[in-house]
Amino acid sequence: MINSQDKTLSRAAYLCLTCLIFLFVIQAAGTYVxxxxxxxxxxxxxxxxxxxxxxxxxxxxxxxxxSHQKRNQPISEQDVQTVIEHxxxxxxxxxxxxxxxxxxxxxxxxxxxxxxxxxxxxxxxxRNTEGxxxxxxxxxxxxxxxxxxxxxxxxxxxxLFYSYYFKDLNxxxxxxxxxYARLYPDYNWIICMGIPYHAVWENIFEGRTWLxxxxxxxxLFSIGGILFTSFYFFRLxxxxxxxxxxxxxxxxxxxxxxTLTKAHRRHYGTQQIKLALQx
Numbered sequence: 001m002i003n004s005q006d007k008t009l010s011r012a013a014y015l016c017l018t019c020l021i022f023l024f025v026i027q028a029a030g031t032y033v034x035x036x037x038x039x040x041x042x043x044x045x046x047x048x049x050x051x052x053x054x055x056x057x058x059x060x061x062x063x064x065x066x067s068h069q070k071r072n073q074p075i076s077e078q079d080v081q082t083v084i085e086h087x088x089x090x091x092x093x094x095x096x097x098x099x100x101x102x103x104x105x106x107x108x109x110x111x112x113x114x115x116x117x118x119x120x121x122x123x124x125x126x127r128n129t130e131g132x133x134x135x136x137x138x139x140x141x142x143x144x145x146x147x148x149x150x151x152x153x154x155x156x157x158x159x160l161f162y163s164y165y166f167k168d169l170n171x172x173x174x175x176x177x178x179x180y181a182r183l184y185p186d187y188n189w190i191i192c193m194g195i196p197y198h199a200v201w202e203n204i205f206e207g208r209t210w211l212x213x214x215x216x217x218x219x220l221f222s223i224g225g226i227l228f229t230s231f232y233f234f235r236l237x238x239x240x241x242x243x244x245x246x247x248x249x250x251x252x253x254x255x256x257x258x259t260l261t262k263a264h265r266r267h268y269g270t271q272q273i274k275l276a277l278q279x
Contacts, residue, residue, distance in 0.1 A: 017229040024222040038200050039178075043161065046101070046180045046193040050159075053088070053103070053191055054184050060084055081187055085121065093124045100175075101195040106134060108188040113151050121189065141165040141174045154183045154190055163197075 061080055068075040092103045104123040109116060113136035120132050136148040146164035153160040159182040165174050179194040 017226065020222055020225040020229060024219075024226065027218055027222060035200065039197075042178065042195055042200055043180070046178070046195060047161075049103070050180050050182045050191050050193050054182055057084055057088075057184060057187075060087065084187075089122045092122050093127075095124075100199050101193070103191070103193045105192070106190045108151070108183075108190060109133075111151070111155055113148060117147070117151065118190070141167075146179075150181050150190065150192075154181060158183050158185075 061084065064080050064083055065075065088105065092105075095103060102124050104125075105121040106118045107121045108118045111117075115135040115137065116133040117136055118134045120126070120130050120134060123130055134147055136145065136151055138145070138147055140146050142165045144164060146162060149162050150160065153162070159180070161178070161180050163176055163178055165176055167174055175196040175198055177194045177196055178200075179192055181190050181192040183190055
């Protein structure tokens with residue numbers, strides 16, 4: 001039998017463990033919500049950036065043509081495109097952030113896809129590869145086909161969010177990238193902006209180191225408390241089982257032996273006869 005003190009300790013430990021698990025669940029849910037809000041903010045940011053670039057291209061085209069008309073110097077659309085490409089290349093090169101966020105442009109050659117479906121026009125992180133032909137059959141580091149996904153959705157909807165795996169800038173570490181791509185149909189440009197998913201966490205804690213430590217300490221407290229309470233439960237269970245075993249052994253002695261003469265009782269003899277017959 002379990003004594004009243006053990007029952008009280010067991011209930012207290014159970015209540016403590018329940019509270020700690022509940023606290024851990026709340027912490028995990030809060031962290032998830034925090035991350036999702038930050039991710040949503042980043043999605044909005046990169047989408048607005050790319051969309052604004054598309055609008056700025058229209059505005060810049062108009063200003064270039066208007067400026068040449070004022071000087072009575074007609075300019076071809078191809079020359080306008082070349083000027084805009086130069087402006088964007090300079091802007092993109094200067095605009096790469098430390099967290100890995102950057103912009104790039106691929107120029108579609110064949111909307112049906114395949115080898116050579118596009119060429120890399122501007123890419124600040126891969127400048128020496130600008131001009132190379134791309135293929136929708138090129139997989140990323142995880143075996144996905146981001147170029148194929150991008151082209152399929154761009155062709156149908158004009159823009160999309162998607163993810164792919166690629167090495168970080170100046171590193172051999174692979175990371176998952178969140179990307180938004182939008183087609184600028186007049187030039188057949190796919191304008192893209194990407195950010196590593198791990199940078200979302202870094203942006204959450206940027207300038208708020210105290211928040212990172214607060215989350216870490218709270219998680220350590222919860223996990224440590226759960227482990228300690230679980231270990232205590234295990235020790236209490238072992239102690240109760242040992243106590244029950246000892247009481248059963250004492251009870252068995254009372255059943256099998258006469259306390260006064262120490263002689264075997266009739267019950268003991270009956271049990272031995274049964275065992276002998278079974279064998």
